[in-house]
Amino acid sequence: MAKEKSAIFIIFGGSGDLAHRKLYPSLFRLYKSGFLKDHFAVIGTARRPWSDDYFRETVVTSLKDYFDDSEEVMTEFAKHFFYQSHDVNDSEHYIALKNLASKLDDQFEAGHNRVYYMAIAPRFFGTVAEHINSEGLKASGYNRLVIEKPFGRDLDSACELNGNISKAFPENDIYRIDHYLGKEMIQDIPNIRKNNPKLEQALNNKYVSNIQITLAESLGVEDRGGYYETAGVLRDMVQNHIMQIIGAVASDEPESEDADVIHKNKTELFSSLKELSPEEVDQAFVRGQYDTDNLGDLKAYRQEDNVAEDSNIETFVAGKIEFDTDRWRNVPFYVRSGKRMPKKSSRIDIVLNDQVKELGIRPNSVVTLLIERENGHSILINGVNYKEAGQDFIKFPEEAEFDKAREAYESLIIDILSGNRVHFTLWDELRSTWKYIDTIRQRWDSQTPEFPNYLSGSMGPDASEMLLERDGNSWVWDD
Structure with missing residues (x-):
């Protein structure tokens, strides 16, 4: 039996293709294995004006493409999902996000741990990281920033991006994803x-x-x-x-x-x-x-x-x-x-x-x-x-x-929750x-x-x- 982990996931770009095709199926596998169970919640953010119920429907629909579990099991999993419409440049939206995360932390007893997942266009990485820091979203547990590629498009842009996120997060808390x-x-x-x-x-x-x-x-x-x-x-x-x-x-x-x-x-x-x-x-x-x-x-x-x-x-x-x-x-x-x-x-x-x-x-x-x-x-x-x-x-x-082997994103999410930075790029x-x-x-x-x-x-x-x-x-x- 896997040891259960506790965290609030805040997924920027939670309505997007990456989230539905890779992240939510991986989280569901971890839920079924017991690695995630009672003490976690997922906040999806994006510009679209979705409700919690509609967001959960999209999650369940995406899971049906990969799993043959009962809809009851998928629906129970989706109860851990919440949605907030979000403008990455609006400070008030980060304050609302902080309040929701704090509420869910108490509701699910998530240990005051945060995983901030950037499933958005790279041009927004620095902006979001800076607002997470300036608007006080960080909790008293761990705060881990996960960044998808591409990390810049040349050395100059990569240096600029790294400078921006390093102002908000120390290197030890930055997890740069390379799914290979x-x-x-x-x-x-x-x-x-x-x-x-x-x-x-x-x-x-x-x-x-x-x-x-x-x-x-x-x-x-x-x-x-x-x-x-x-x-x-x-x-x-x-x-x-x-x-x-x-x-x-x-x-x-x-x-x-x-x-x-x-x-x-x-x-x-x-x-x-x-x-x-x-x-x-x-x-x-x-x-x-x-x-x-x-x-x-x-x-x-x-x-x-x-x-x-x-x-x-x-x-x-x-x-x-x-x-x-x-x-x-x-x-x-x-x-x-x-x-x-x-x-x-x-x-x-x-x-x-x-x-x-x-x-x-x-x-x-x-x-x-x-x-x-x-x-x-x-x-x-x-x-x-x-x-x-x-x-x-x-x-x-x-x-x-082969069909029982872990998917790449599943393995990487386990590493993120465990604080293991071996399989990420520095x-x-x-x-x-x-x-x-x-x-x-x-x-x-x-x-x-x-x-x-x-x-x-x-x-x-x-x-x-x-x-x-x-x-x-x-x-x-x-x-």
Whole structure:
């Protein structure tokens, strides 16, 4: 039985898609598990003039898309939900919100704990954080600010945003969400490294030829054309998700499981990112934009809703990232992420060299960590389930059934309520990754690409393959 937690959740943007699609289903799972039970309440805020009853109806309706529980159970859960129409710039609305939160704290005996969740446009993050502080919403228990990406759109805007929220909340109370850090495999990587000494011993430039990270999607931008026109895959996937995955694989093994120690190692890794000149960007990074498919059945990116007819925004990125450390010097980290690739696949491929025979590992082996399990498997050795690969340098606890595994947001909400900051991003990490990404973005913005340059359903532009071929390497995953 899970130990019950107590808190008042104030969700800014409580009427929105993220809240109904991710947050409320995750809270319901925690309710069913007993992690949340009697001593919590959720206040949804947004500009819409909803009543509590209507808000609860929308919550129940959203749950029916994911669960087959009785409506009675869902309705009982929804009794913990309350709504307040809110203008993020109006101080009086924050005072009303404070009074409602205080009332619910007494009603549900929620321990004077507050979780402020920013499910709103990033431009409002600083304003809301400042008003929470200035209008006295903070309670006597903990006060934790949860922020969704994107955290800025370049280093300057990220610095400005961080400065604004840091005036209201100390770094230890800021939880920057990266939902990939809530995924089961990413959270398991430290245990895999700890429990497999031969693999850990091999994770350095003596034994690793290269490491590849692929986050491929089969869908196009769907209804997110407007957002993608301001972001692109470089900002949307590389700056955050891919960098954090690299951090999990490549940072030094921590001396303890303390969050500060783990983040110190990640911060040191990201601060060692090998800087690129503009000319080196041209050699190290490739961008692409999807066209229609061979049959013309699918829209090209430039034909999508809310996308400019001459858009130069990339929907595909491949690149070579290097670190200037004793451990990883001269080891390329090849990364790629793209829309309209042959299928969805999220994976880490660790390509070992022939020197690993010193460790009793078959030369030139490839260890694959599947971030999203495929065919029930999560670890492969040379393309075969690790249990059947005939090599014993990796052991892994028995895997839970995939459909019983926690959703990423569920895991992250547990961490927020428990005060565990391991699976969130710190400002020092973001500052280093934004600085690196800005160099690429600025170079690209000074050039006009020949878009579109890859067919929907393909592996991306040809230059992606050439990027590795120049080093005598090739992508492990090639559908």
